[in-house]
Amino acid sequence: MPELIYLDHAATTPLSRCALEAMMPYLTEEFGNPSSIYQPGRKARTALDNAREKIASLFGAHPDEIYFTSGGTESDNWVIRAAEEFGDKRKRLVVSSVEHHAVLKPAQEMQRRGFELSLLPVDRSCRVLPETLRKEADEKTALVSVMMANNEVGTIMPIAELASTAHEVGAWFHTDAVQAAGHIPINVEKLGIDMMSFSAHKFGGPKGIGGLYLRRGIRAGPGQLGGGQERGLRAGTENVAGAVGMAAALEESCRRMEENASRIAALRDRLIRGVLQIPGAILTGDPKNRLPGNASFLFEGASGEAIVFLLDRSGICASSGSACSAGALEPSHVLLAMGYSEEAARSSLRLTLGEENTEADVTEVLKVLPGIISRLRAE
Ligand SMILES: Cc1ncc(COP(=O)(O)O)c(C=O)c1O
Numbered sequence: 171m172p173e174l175i176y177l178d179h180a181a182t183t184p185l186s187r188c189a190l191e192a193m194m195p196y197l198t199e200e201f202g203n204p205s206s207i208y209q210p211g212r213k214a215r216t217a218l219d220n221a222r223e224k225i226a227s228l229f230g231a232h233p234d235e236i237y238f239t240s241g242g243t244e245s246d247n248w249v250i251r252a253a254e255e256f257g258d259k260r261k262r263l264v265v266s267s268v269e270h271h272a273v274l275k276p277a278q279e280m281q282r283r284g285f286e287l288s289l290l291p292v293d294r295s296c297r298v299l300p301e302t303l304r305k306e307a308d309e310k311t312a313l314v315s316v317m318m319a320n321n322e323v324g325t326i327m328p329i330a331e332l333a334s335t336a337h338e339v340g341a342w343f344h345t346d347a348v349q350a351a352g353h354i355p356i357n358v359e360k361l362g363i364d365m366m367s368f369s370a371h372k373f374g375g376p377k378g379i380g381g382l383y384l385r386r387g388i389r390a391g392p393g394q395l396g397g398g399q400e401r402g403l404r405a406g407t408e409n410v411a412g413a414v415g416m417a418a419a420l421e422e423s424c425r426r427m428e429e430n431a432s433r434i435a436a437l438r439d440r441l442i443r444g445v446l447q448i449p450g451a452i453l454t455g456d457p458k459n460r461l462p463g464n465a466s467f468l469f470e471g472a473s474g475e476a477i478v479f480l481l482d483r484s485g486i487c488a489s490s491g492s493a494c495s496a497g498a499l500e501p502s503h504v505l506l507a508m509g510y511s512e513e514a515a516r517s518s519l520r521l522t523l524g525e526e527n528t529e530a531d532v533t534e535v536l537k538v539l540p541g542i543i544s545r546l547r548a549e
Pocket residue numbers: 180181240241242243244246270272317319320321346348349369370380
């Protein structure tokens with residue numbers, strides 16, 4: 171059995187060796203609870219504090235602005251549900267229509283609880299334009315939430331402009347940076363971000379740990395009730411090994427960001443050029459402002475799910491924007507918001523490259539994909 175070619179790094183990434191090594195002591199002999207006052211507890215507390223400091227400095231934040239959570243979903247839910255606390259007269263949420271469901275679903279819940287919800291349209295390349303936000307945000311807006319980079323098509327949003335537009339009307343600005351963190355430079359201060367969600371397993375860290383950056387002075391939460399962990403805002407015994415692994419993975423990703431981004435983007439561009447040779451193939455997302463590893467397409471007349479299935483038979487792991495819910499194949503809300511038809515949206519393929527991918531991987535995809543598309547179109 172030949173080795174698998176993994177091209178789904180937007181779904182999750184392999185655990186990096188440095189993250190594993192950093193975590194090992196806290197999964198074995200250093201098992202103390204950071205709330206305990208005796209020596210093993212103190213050691214765990216120190217490890218947690220160090221992880222928090224490292225993450226804060228990599229994002230240009232203060233350590234007391236970083237809260238550990240179980241991942242991107244929890245961080246997003248926390249922030250959106252906290253909108254109620256952002257001012258009595260502010261009962262409006264403005265979020266982009268291409269957000270992950272971890273933002274959209276709690277936003278819809280807030281709407282059921284009496285909030286006004288405004289979904290920002292995107293252009294054909296999946297960008298939210300600051301002028302679009304300017305029209306939608308007003309003095310009743312509690313929170314604006316626009317993701318830093320889209321998980322399906324990889325488009326990077328103009329975050330600094332969007333944040334300052336939100337601030338013009340006195341709203342807080344949250345960004346879901348789950349796909350961006352560790353892949354593109356982020357400085358919360360320079361970008362004017364008030365709240366930011368991130369998740370370790372998208373940048374070589376372990377699954378089930380993430381974080382929320384919450385600017386000093388913002389009252390949001392508690393996200394979870396119980397003990398007094400995370401300064402009383404997120405109860406529950408901390409995932410010490412996870413936090414340590416996340417910090418190590420983020421540090422390594424940031425240290426190697428430039429080198430990795432240029433190498434991966436070169437592979438991506440070769441992949442895109444090759445795939446666009448297939449008749450009727452369309453590149454989705456912004457051709458320039460996109461994540462280094464994202465290559466996403468539409469193939470008129472072929473089903474995305476079937477392409478993924480046949481690629482898998484050739485040992486290639488990929489994904490389609492379509493989500494299978496209750497047995498029905500739902501076209502991606504992202505592609506629909508970008509103006510593609512339901513039929514086009516059902517023909518999507520997302521290939522997301524990572525550090526371990528090689529020229530040979532790209533060559534293999536370019537060898538098998540044209541045949542798969544022709545075969546599906548002939549069916
Ligand atoms: C943009 C975005 N937000 C949130 C999430 C959810 O993150 P997690 O898996 O850490 O809960 C994902 C996961 O794919 C994502 O891509």
